Amino acid sequence: MTGRVIVITSGKGGVGKTTTSANIGTALAKSGYKVVLIDTDLGLRNLDLLLGLENRIVYTIVDVIEERCKLKQALVKDKKNPNLQLLAAAQTRDKTAVNAEQLKDICDKLKEKNDFVLVDCPAGIEQGFQNAVAGASEAIVVTTPEMSAIRDADRIIGLLATKEEITSTKLLLNRVRPNLIKSNEMMSVDDVVEILEIPLVGIIPEDTGIITSTNKGEPIVNDENALAGKAYRNVAQRILGEEIPFLDLDEPKGFMAKIKNVFAKLKVKV
Amino acid sequence: MGLFSDIYNTVAKFFRPQEEQEGEASKSVATNRLKLVLMQDRTNLTPRILEQMRSELIDLLSRYVELDKELLELNFEQEGDQVALMLSIPVIRAKDEEEIEAAIKAHQEEISEDEECDETESEETEETESEEGETVCESEESDTDETEKISDSEKPKKSKKKNVSTPEEMKSSEGEEVCEEETEEIQG
Numbered sequence: 001m002t003g004r005v006i007v008i009t010s011g012k013g014g015v016g017k018t019t020t021s022a023n024i025g026t027a028l029a030k031s032g033y034k035v036v037l038i039d040t041d042l043g044l045r046n047l048d049l050l051l052g053l054e055n056r057i058v059y060t061i062v063d064v065i066e067e068r069c070k071l072k073q074a075l076v077k078d079k080k081n082p083n084l085q086l087l088a089a090a091q092t093r094d095k096t097a098v099n100a101e102q103l104k105d106i107c108d109k110l111k112e113k114n115d116f117v118l119v120d121c122p123a124g125i126e127q128g129f130q131n132a133v134a135g136a137s138e139a140i141v142v143t144t145p146e147m148s149a150i151r152d153a154d155r156i157i158g159l160l161a162t163k164e165e166i167t168s169t170k171l172l173l174n175r176v177r178p179n180l181i182k183s184n185e186m187m188s189v190d191d192v193v194e195i196l197e198i199p200l201v202g203i204i205p206e207d208t209g210i211i212t213s214t215n216k217g218e219p220i221v222n223d224e225n226a227l228a229g230k231a232y233r234n235v236a237q238r239i240l241g242e243e244i245p246f247l248d249l250d251e252p253k254g255f256m257a258k259i260k261n262v263f264a265k266l267k268v269k270v
Numbered sequence: 271m272g273l274f275s276d277i278y279n280t281v282a283k284f285f286r287p288q289e290e291q292e293g294e295a296s297k298s299v300a301t302n303r304l305k306l307v308l309m310q311d312r313t314n315l316t317p318r319i320l321e322q323m324r325s326e327l328i329d330l331l332s333r334y335v336e337l338d339k340e341l342l343e344l345n346f347e348q349e350g351d352q353v354a355l356m357l358s359i360p361v362i363r364a365k366d367e368e369e370i371e372a373a374i375k376a377h378q379e380e381i382s383e384d385e386e387c388d389e390t391e392s393e394e395t396e397e398t399e400s401e402e403g404e405t406v407c408e409s410e411e412s413d414t415d416e417t418e419k420i421s422d423s424e425k426p427k428k429s430k431k432k433n434v435s436t437p438e439e440m441k442s443s444e445g446e447e448v449c450e451e452e453t454e455e456i457q458g
Contacts, residue, residue: 147304154308184297191301195308 003034003111006118006239007136009160011152013123015144016174019210019219020232021120022050024140026219027236029084033115036075038087038106040132041122042097045089051078052217053086062090065102071109080222085114095127100134107135116239125159133160138168140201144175145187154196170201172235177206178249189246202235203246204228309346313353320344327357333373336363 008021018041025037038061039047048054059074064087071087078084087106090097103119110117121132133139139160143153153171160169173192180186189203207228213220220229221236227247234244310316315323324344331337343358365373 147300147307150304151307151311154311158312187297187301191297195301195304 001112001115003114003116004138005107005111005136006116006138006140007121007133007166008118008140008142009121009129009132009156010123010142010149011125011156012143012149015142015149016204017123017142018046018050018120019214020140020142020172020174020204021118022047023219023221023229023232024236024239025084025116025118026051026078026081027221027233028116028118028239029078029081030221031236031240032083033240034083034113035116035118036085036087036110036114038103038110038117038119039089040098040103040119040128042089042128043091043094044122045091047120048076048086048088049217050214050219051084051086053078053088054217057086057088060088060090061103061106062093062097064106065098071106095122095131098131100131103131104135125155129156129159133163133166137165138170139166140170140172141196141198142172142174143192143196145173145177145181145189145192150187150192150195157196157198169198171196171198172202172204173200174204175206176203176249181249189249200246201238202231203249204231204235205247205249309353313346331359333377334370335359335361335365337361 008017008024010017018039021037021039025035029035037047037051039045040061041047042062045060048057053076056076058076059069061074063069064071064074074087075085076088078086087110107117107119117135119132119136122128141153141156141160143149157169160166171193173189176189177186181188189200193200205227207220207226209220209223209226210228213223213226219232220226221232223229231247234247237244310320324342327344328337328339328342332339338360341358341360343356345356345358347354347356
């Protein structure tokens with residue numbers, strides 16, 4: 001089988017790339033798909049913490065590349081779901097320890113035996129980004145409704161457009177605060193989509209549950225009651241090709257109509 | 271009472287537009303600032319280059335009509351993938367034929383003067399036009415940035431004293447400039 005390789009990127013740091021990777025990966029695995037998460041943030045690894053796997057890591061991606069272990073040995077199985085595996089980043093090395101070709105090679109090998117390979121990209125547009133993107137054929141750009149994050153996302157979208165291998169680039173709008181949008185103090189989903197001009201794959205509301213779930217090392221998709229968890233499960237469903245309406249985050253009037261419109265556009269493009 | 275005040279607040283909201291307008295300002299300020307900065311990012315047009323473009327357009331157009339330079343507006347608008355340059359020019363007065371021809375003639379004379387320009391003038395034009403890549407005068411490389419150019423213009427003075435360095439050395443990196451200074455000291 002040939003799985004899909006999706007890179008999760010943003011440009012700006014701290015907008016929720018790693019949280020998104022952990023949650024989409026967990027949600028896809030829960031739906032019965034075989035998933036590998038790759039942390040490419042060498043020197044600043046965190047995906048292991050969000051999954052609660054930090055104590056189980058023996059080998060890292062650099063060990064695989066420098067042939068100290070086999071690829072299979074470096075994959076760490078999730079505690080709850082054996083469908084989900086993590087290939088951790090090396091904490092003691094930096095981005096120069098890996099090159100784009102090596103990462104593409106690893107992605108190519110992993111997609112032979114898995115349905116999904118999700119690549120968690122480091123912040124920035126340098127070597128780390130180039131490496132993470134190398135093996136991917138799809139991209140999810142994570143941003144928040146803030147100017148700096150949107151500007152960086154625009155830059156990333158521009159860079160992704162130059163990569164021939166990337167055939168689909170979609171937007172995930174994170175940390176949306178319906179109250180602020182309602183009082184016109186925050187850019188709305190429509191504003192961001194209009195500016196960035198790529199189809200939306202998810203809207204994640206700001207949720208304090210993210211903090212507690214990170215504390216516990218358990219992705220929020222496992223919490224059936226959390227709104228952000230539901231939003232991430234919806235993203236996974238959309239990645240699988242299902243048509244799931246976006247959550248009603250109670251924006252100003254006409255919001256649902258507009259979102260339906262956006263969704264209709266999405267359908268046309270897919 | 272609680273229910274009453276709830277209803278009152280809901281009703282009162284409809285009659286309090288000021289509050290919302292303030293909030294809207296903050297959001298739309300962000301959207302507008304962002305749109306402008308993204309346009310600059312996407313087109314590689316820095317505010318400085320935009321200003322230059324504006325002044326060149328004024329020069330060009332004022333040969334044909336008398337326009338209000340202060341009110342000339344230059345904006346970008348985006349529709350889908352297409353970026354459009356929107357130019358709004360308030361015309362004060364149409365020029366008559368003679369005036370137009372005189373202005374064109376004056377401009378052509380300027381151009382021919384520029385072509386015969388001596389080296390000092392050519393360096394000045396390069397200063398203002400360097401970031402566009404191609405320049406009018408071809409006496410020196412146009413791709414160098416300003417810092418290098420400053421060192422370039424300083425170097426000839428030194429090399430004249432020594433009378434040693436070739437033109438290639440004059441254009442070399444700043445690192446080599448340091449070396450030259452050192453040898454100068456030794457010689458002195």
